[in-house]
Amino acid sequence: MWATTQAHVLHTKRPTRTTTLFTVSTRPPLQNFPQRLLSYIIVLARIVICGSILLVFLSLSHLVHPSSALIHESGIGSWLLGSTAGHAAGWVAVRANSKWIVLGGVLGLWAVFRRGYTGMNSV
Numbered sequence: 458m459w460a461t462t463q464a465h466v467l468h469t470k471r472p473t474r475t476t477t478l479f480t481v482s483t484r485p486p487l488q489n490f491p492q493r494l495l496s497y498i499i500v501l502a503r504i505v506i507c508g509s510i511l512l513v514f515l516s517l518s519h520l521v522h523p524s525s526a527l528i529h530e531s532g533i534g535s536w537l538l539g540s541t542a543g544h545a546a547g548w549v550a551v552r553a554n555s556k557w558i559v560l561g562g563v564l565g566l567w568a569v570f571r572r573g574y575t576g577m578n579s580v
Contacts, residue, residue: 507569516550
């Protein structure tokens with residue numbers, strides 16, 4: 458359905474005289490400004506989504522283990538949970554079932570870290 462029409466690109470490097478490094482790329486090159494801008498926006502969105510999921514996990518761990526060293530008053534965890542995003546993550550962690558938070562978080566992290574340029578079918 459979404460198969461790429463471009464050929465794979467083979468990159469060859471020779472780090473030493475006796476070594477050759479071959480890399481094949483299936484990602485199409487970003488040729489114009491809108492493609493590059495969209496690529497950077499997608500990377501930024503992935504970072505925000507990943508951070509949000511990890512913040513919800515941190516908030517959930519604070520509910521399960523309130524005396525954790527990661528969330529101690531002087532730690533970065535307490536600073537994160539005290540922020541506006543931390544309060545929103547705490548709201549989600551309190552109101553949602555922990556099984557669904559973990560399942561949704563794992564699926565969300567998978568979606569964040571998968572290659573986005575491969576399309577639906579791999580060639």
